[in-house]
Amino acid sequence: MDTINLIIDNKPIVVKKGTTILEAASSIGVQVPTLCHMKLDDLNIENKPGGCRVCVVEVEGRRNLAPACCTDVHEGMVVNSHSIRAINARRTVMELILSDHPADCLICAKSGDCELQDMAQQLGIRKIHYPGEQSHYREDTSPAIIREIDKCIMCRRCEMMCNEVQTVGVLSAINRGFDSVVSPAFEMNLDHSECTYCGQCVAVCPTGALTEVDDTGKVIRALSDPAKTVIVQTAPAVRAALGEEFEMEPGTLVTGKLVSALRRLRFDHVFDTDFAADLTIMEEGTELLNRLGKHLAGDKDVKLPILTSCCPAWVKFFEHQFPEMKEIPSTARSPQQMFGSIAKTYFAEKLGVERENLVVVSIMPCVAKKYECGRDEFKVNGNPDVDHVITTRELAALIKLSNIDFKTLPNEDFDNPLGESTGAGVIFGTTGGVIEAAVRTAYEIHTKKELPRLDFDELRGMDGIREATIDFDGLPIKIGIAHGLGNARKLLEDIQAGKSEFHAIEIMSCPGGCIGGGGQPYHHGNAEILKKRQMAIYQEDKNKTLRKSHENPHIIKLYEEFLGEPMSEKAHHLLHTEYFDRTE
């Protein structure tokens, strides 16, 4: 293996050929500041346009300063990361960036969590010597994402996520020089574009240029309206990440504190989307077995593979990009929407409350869920099944606003009946989890035997595309998993070309699945955080007494009392949906 000897800040080191100065420096504890650069290890995601020039370092014998993030080391290189020249250049670059940035940090949505703000502090910027021209763009609001482009610093992370990782291709740098900015085509609004609202642009934006629509005000108003019964559901990935907003270690499970906080916020009933995830498995698992049975019996009209349909960004993606395949995904609604539908029928009846007076709030790791709950097919006479969606980040803000000391809260349990869940519902929060949950139930229904094991390690992990064959007592079931829409596209193109051999495919739009959702606490480019959240999800699954959806007693009761059986007419009406061609 080729190695390179060099010196960084007086310390000699040996690194592999092809290492950048930034990586080499980091390996010996020299933290060269960066702004546009971002790397998510293990997910093959990297942004290094070398655009911001904050990471410049002095290299002996080189005329100009070198951008550390995109300069490879070479033999005998001598690097000074904090020479006066490097520091001055860095500060000048930073002042120039700040000279065209609104100085409204005190009231900015990103304040305290802003990489630009942190960098200005780290570099000790106290005065901007370049009062120059300022850009003024109109704000672009959509059902899920707000673009405040005056705050864009052209790091182009969002463009990289939207094009290379997600292959959605909605955002691109346009115009040139001072006028250049990241925008949809023809400067149209996001809601006129093919944007899926996956929110990965928001997840990586270093400033307040891209943020989620803030719906906390609507939730506060609903909670203070005495005429309304307000209930809440929380998605599985929220409990594995919320603690980070309160300086807890990434990967800390805060399920009990989360429930306790929601009760203090005065929600009338604190429920769990995991319950609806169990319900999803009953419907989707049954649909899988039905389709599989017909397919094996030789029915040519039955299309396989079946694709999961829990993720609203994924649904919007195939509606725009692969409308001719809209018959392939499962017709099962997402857990969020199943919850809303059951809450406003079954549960509203139990309470004796009109659906108009029952407000359903979702806590989601996701910004696309804000868009999903507004889709017309999820409304009855204009009243949505889910009224408001707030992200993990917004919930943290709401908890802080309500004077709750989160860290000292006691652990409490969810309410019944829509709060009971199994481990299968919990693992919906990570890539691989939905299909593992489906396997646990489909196996037992199909074989009428008890599963010999519950942990399917072959379905777990962080690789972008994974495949495994699970033995259904002599029947080999081929399973594919993709997270990130670019990976999903690859599997879809295989299906289009007739090359796919899978029976079932799980797709989640966000890298890592919902744990890496666009509404989660910002990871600031640290992929370790995603892995810790994933471990927390599997830990929660292990902690559960019940780990198979079909064993959830309240799900069994729901079918007995209300739905009949999976895929019944009533279940079809309340828990399934259809998809639309959005290319017109």
Next chain:
Amino acid sequence: MPEIKLSENTIQLIKDICFEFENKESELINVLHRVQGKLGYLPAEVQEVIAKELKTGVAKVYGVVTFYSFFTMIPQGEFPISICMGTACYVRGAEQVLAEFKRQLKVEVGESTGDGKFSINCLRCVGACGLAPVVTVGEKVFGRVAPSQVKQIIAEYREGRNSEDVKTA
């Protein structure tokens, strides 16, 4: 932006050009160049067809169109006039020449005259700095242009004396 419905023929023309370049995304600039050569400009609807054919985002196509000043989304006049604003031309009075064109034709840079005959654009250097200031009409180059000659240049085209030399870019 007014919506333009492209004719089947135009769509086919664009598809053929993309196909000539093997529908490669890396050939985007060449495709845009060729299509603008045929149509005179690149309206949104044209960019959408190109994006689809090259399997790339329409935002990317728009990004390239707005990056290069050569590409335009506005229909050009029958006789597109370009005034060079490169350093040599600028110091030798290109700005006054441009002002005179704008005054005579009563249009701004990037616009076309109402009769569709003329449009004005600025460009940077045609590689004939010795002839500064330089004006091009279509592919014909005029050197050492003085503001006093502007009226005459326009008249030549308006009366059709020079029109056979001109191919719209």
